[in-house]
Amino acid sequence: MKISQDEIKKIAFLSRLEVKENNMANIEKELSDILTYVAELNELDLDGVEPMAHAVPLHNVFREDEEKPSLAHDLALSNAPEAEDGYFKVPRVVQE
């Protein structure tokens, strides 16, 4: 299974990663090698097999809707690269 450079650019954008032009051929080969290997799953007949996302059969783990202590506001902001007036600060999102 070969992945194209156009596809790499597309998934790089979705991943918010930049693949440098001089690294493109390298990434193309590495990803294609791995995808070729995992294509062995196509050998299996999987009709009617229930997918398994989790090994432990726990469903709908609820708790009582009670107020409990949570992380203090200043602690939640303590690692922020930039904060102001009790909020995380980011570059302008809506352009003028």
Added chain:
Amino acid sequence: MATIHELHTQLVNKNISAVELTQAVIAHKAKVEPIVHAYLSDSHESALATAKAVDEAIAKGETISPLAGIPGAIKDNICIKDEPATCASRMLEHFIPPYNASVIEQLQNQHFVNLGKLNMDEFAMGGSTENSALAKTANPWNTDCVPGGSSGGSAAAVSSGSAIWALGSDTGGSIRQPASFCGVVGLKPTYGNVSRYGLIAFASSLDQIGPLTRDVTDAALVLNAISGHDPKDSTSIPGNRVDYTTALVNDVKNLKIGVPKEFFGDGLSADVRKAMDEAIETYKKLGAEIVEVSLPNSKYALSAYYIIALAEASSNLARYDGVSYGMRVAADNLVEMSTKTRTEGFGPEVQRRILLGTYVLSSGYYDAYYLKALKVRRLIKNEFDEAFSKVDLLLSPTAPNTAYKFGEKVNDPLAMYLEDICTVPANLAGIPGISIPAGMSSNNLPIGLQLLGPAMGEETLLRAAFTFEQARPDCQLVAPTGEVSL
């Protein structure tokens, strides 16, 4: 060999104080760390303060818990309040968690002495610790060789004596394989036996915290401390846990041990095969029944594992966007800021895995890769269930080869992934596994024996591992620098 249980006896008998013990391990650490580099940060001051409190408790005649005052260390993807948790990544190089992981709360209740945080592959992605962005950890048995990974710092610290025990995490073998490479015991508990709250996520349906120790008794003691139901982890298994030290019984007479032939494939080195043959002979002599079993779908486990692990990783690591914590590279708009931050903050292997994970989840490929992998996961789980209806345990090598040289595989990601072939099936099925020392290769590197059990079958694992350890003192070796002088 300084173990938790032996040192506990010495503390209780007042042969040594907890402060003296901590000072001795810190002094030993100062000698070996310039060669091994297992640590990313130190917390000697708080370690000595805890040790002092333990000594005061002993002086008052109080009963101390088994881990009290015994110096250990923690993999750097487990959060300790006000201590760095870097995940060996530039992205989190300056991150200081504002809260404790649940396992840390549990260990603090036992007055554990924490010497610091341990090196690892960046975000636990790798099998050699070479993917750390912050330090290069060497194998204490041969410093030209990797310690394994991703919990390479944990294994190297315990092996070199710079910690008596350590916590690691295992997503596809990241406790068991470095334990094997460094000649120590590594236990991956059943998925859900130990809380993941405060473990920085790699692949949430596969990650599990566990101990790396110098012997099987110590593994049971640390598991006692960290296991249990945690309301803060919704995948945590409800109910009380047993006292795992009651499983340390020197007897395997009525046990049936299966040997899955698929785990003894082409890539297996002659030295590892020989050690496995000897281990099987040992178990036979001890009265266990050995039967060959077949897990035909396990040959697909690696492919299913990498698709699922990378898909989950791409989703989990989306949170590192430069907004709420971690690194930020400034830019004029949000998309550019995230892109620059992630491109500079993540190393090559992490970026490769995010790209692949995004690909297998993307529109048009979801059914072809991700959904298929989840179905194969079901087949593998069913196969284990069937095997465990016939046998109590499965025996295999932990890794097909012993520790390799730095740089040998790091430029070939697929070759590196193939080394995980014996360990990933347990993570897919959520079952427990242990790696114990099973001898040395011809070039004097440790070989690990892996035992796998059914979900919540840690007691049987510990019993069989303990019995092997008692029968084979020839396998209980200490690395050249590993003897701590007290």
